[in-house]
Amino acid sequence: MLEIKNLQVNYGPINALKEVTMTIEKNKINAIIGVNGAGKSTLLNTISGLVDPDQGEISYKGRQIQNIPVEKRVKLGIGHVMEGRRLFKDQSVHDNLLIGFYFRNPKEKRRNALLKINEIYKQFPILGNKQNQMAGTLSGGQQQILIISAALLSEPDLLLLDEPSLGLAPIIIDEVYQLLEELKSKGMTIIISEQMAALALRISDVGYILERGQVVKKGDRSYLKSLLDSDGLSSVYLGKAKV
Amino acid sequence: MIDFQFMLELIFMGICVGSVYSLIAHGFNITFWTTKVVNFAHGPFLMFCSMLILMFLSIGFPWIVAILLEMFSISIIGVILERVSVRPLVKSPTSMGWIVATLGVGLFLQALATKIWGAQALAFPAFIFESTDYVPILGISMSLQYLLVLGTGLGIMLIMELVMKKTIWGKAMKAVSFDPDLASVMGIKSKSVVTISFILSALLAGVAGLLIAPIYGNVAPDFGMNIMVLGFVAAVLGGMGSSKGALIGGMTLGVIEKLVGGYISTSAEHGVAFAILILILAIKPEGLFGIKAVQKV
Numbered sequence: 001m002l003e004i005k006n007l008q009v010n011y012g013p014i015n016a017l018k019e020v021t022m023t024i025e026k027n028k029i030n031a032i033i034g035v036n037g038a039g040k041s042t043l044l045n046t047i048s049g050l051v052d053p054d055q056g057e058i059s060y061k062g063r064q065i066q067n068i069p070v071e072k073r074v075k076l077g078i079g080h081v082m083e084g085r086r087l088f089k090d091q092s093v094h095d096n097l098l099i100g101f102y103f104r105n106p107k108e109k110r111r112n113a114l115l116k117i118n119e120i121y122k123q124f125p126i127l128g129n130k131q132n133q134m135a136g137t138l139s140g141g142q143q144q145i146l147i148i149s150a151a152l153l154s155e156p157d158l159l160l161l162d163e164p165s166l167g168l169a170p171i172i173i174d175e176v177y178q179l180l181e182e183l184k185s186k187g188m189t190i191i192i193s194e195q196m197a198a199l200a201l202r203i204s205d206v207g208y209i210l211e212r213g214q215v216v217k218k219g220d221r222s223y224l225k226s227l228l229d230s231d232g233l234s235s236v237y238l239g240k241a242k243v
Numbered sequence: 244m245i246d247f248q249f250m251l252e253l254i255f256m257g258i259c260v261g262s263v264y265s266l267i268a269h270g271f272n273i274t275f276w277t278t279k280v281v282n283f284a285h286g287p288f289l290m291f292c293s294m295l296i297l298m299f300l301s302i303g304f305p306w307i308v309a310i311l312l313e314m315f316s317i318s319i320i321g322v323i324l325e326r327v328s329v330r331p332l333v334k335s336p337t338s339m340g341w342i343v344a345t346l347g348v349g350l351f352l353q354a355l356a357t358k359i360w361g362a363q364a365l366a367f368p369a370f371i372f373e374s375t376d377y378v379p380i381l382g383i384s385m386s387l388q389y390l391l392v393l394g395t396g397l398g399i400m401l402i403m404e405l406v407m408k409k410t411i412w413g414k415a416m417k418a419v420s421f422d423p424d425l426a427s428v429m430g431i432k433s434k435s436v437v438t439i440s441f442i443l444s445a446l447l448a449g450v451a452g453l454l455i456a457p458i459y460g461n462v463a464p465d466f467g468m469n470i471m472v473l474g475f476v477a478a479v480l481g482g483m484g485s486s487k488g489a490l491i492g493g494m495t496l497g498v499i500e501k502l503v504g505g506y507i508s509t510s511a512e513h514g515v516a517f518a519i520l521i522l523i524l525a526i527k528p529e530g531l532f533g534i535k536a537v538q539k540v
Contacts (some may be wrong), residue, residue: 048428049427050424050427050428069427069432070427070428071427071431071432071433074427074428074429074430075430079314080428082424082428086424086425087425088417088418088421088422088425089421090417090421091414091417091418092422095414098411098414099411099414099415099418099429099431100429101410102430103415103429103430103431104429104430105430150429154430158266182343238519
């Protein structure tokens with residue numbers, strides 16, 4: 001699905017990513033785990049095209065994409081939910097969904113906009129009830145649901161989520177995670193970044209641990225869980241929460 | 244004793260001229276939304292448009308053709324300006340290089356106009372109405388030329404407001420101005436939206452040039468800069484980036500100017516405009532309707 005080879009990103013003299021190599025398989029939830037500044041967001045931003053790599057290749061569905069602009073990658077099926085619940089907070093819930101739908105879909109599909117948005121409203125009635133409200137007035141959890149919904153309107157094959165749990169109440173995190181599992185069961189491939197390994201391992205099939213821009217450990221869920229239980233990894237940046 | 248009719252006439256003229264300042268402020272706003280850049284070549288754009296119209300008219304084209312050609316030319320100049328002096332510089336958000344770069348393009352256009360058409364003011368013919376056409380309203384005689392300026396200015400701003408609020412393209416422009424990265428992740432070609440905003444802004448300069456030149460009666464290469472500064476004062480007074488601000492700021496400035504011109508001295512008109520600029524920047528830098536900007540240092 002997605003092949004990353006020797007990816008290197010520098011911000012001036014700082015190496016944000018150093019020779020990152022990954023193979024993301026289809027229909028799996030992949031977790032990128034690491035502390036603040038480990039390079040999680042840079043990695044996701046490079047996959048979606050917001051950041052240009054200094055070196056390395058990214059191939060998606062067998063096609064080299066590192067030189068394709070962001071808005072075209074979106075049309076190829078890469079959806080990106082950025083860190084920090086970024087929304088057009090000065091526009092209404094409905095307009096956020098409309099923008100999310102309209103520009104990421106080919107022309108012939110655009111007339112279905114209202115139909116698709118109404119499906120979202122049916123799935124998440126809270127968004128339907130608040131469709132004319134400014135997106136910035138929603139609660140954190142509602143905003144996260146709105147962002148993910150907007151991303152889903154482009155029907156991505158690969159969904160990138162940058163710390164979707166950050167700043168959300170545990171009960172809302174459960175809701176978001178349940179939604180991700182549903183999406184996986186519909187065939188979507190998901191890459192999720194998390195600071196808390198325990199949290200990410202609840203739903204992910206494969207995990208990568210990122211440290212100062214390098215992948216230091218990778219493996220399936222049971223392997224990473226065993227690392228976590230044996231305290232083989234510093235609990236400081238993995239979190240002690242029980243899985 | 245105050246002559247009310249005289250005062251009403253001054254206020255009416257002020258509102259009409261002010262609507263041109265509003266149009267210029269609006270032109271500033273459009274590119275400010277998408278790039279946070281104030282295009283200081285906007286005034287020379289306006290002058291260049293008037294000059295181009297004059298040139299096309301003197302070749303013998305009818306008004307409509309001259310206007311279309313001028314609009315087309317200024318759109319291209321707008322695109323070039325964005326490519327050359329804005330796009331390379333907005334990559335580093337803290338850079339203020341665009342001030343010098345856009346001003347540089349402006350001065351270049353002004354020098355180019357001097358080279359082509361000479362430094363002397365050229366007479367600009369009356370457009371649609373003669374400068375002597377009047378209609379009496381409320382006991383004062385209103386110049387049709389001024390009314391045309393007011394009507395066109397208001398009409399264009401109304402249409403733009405509707406486009407921004409109601410259409411998906413307006414929403415996209417708003418989206419790019421709010422968060423360009425998020426906009427591109429949503430599939431919007433942020434760069435194209437920025438380019439379009441510069442074209443729209445240049446077109447507004449073109450309209451403003453077409454409206455104000457017949458009122459001034461003549462155009463010279465430096466007239467763009469002078470009138471741009473007034474538009475800039477209007478934009479700052481109303482609040483940079485605010486549509487309502489541009490409208491009210493422009494008209495307020497126009498009325499104050501004309502009142503000062505009528506009761507004190509016409510040579511004090513512009514001085515008062517600058518005094519307003521200084522006052523606003525000192526007391527309420529976000530303007531009447533602007534949003535307070537907090538800059539992280």
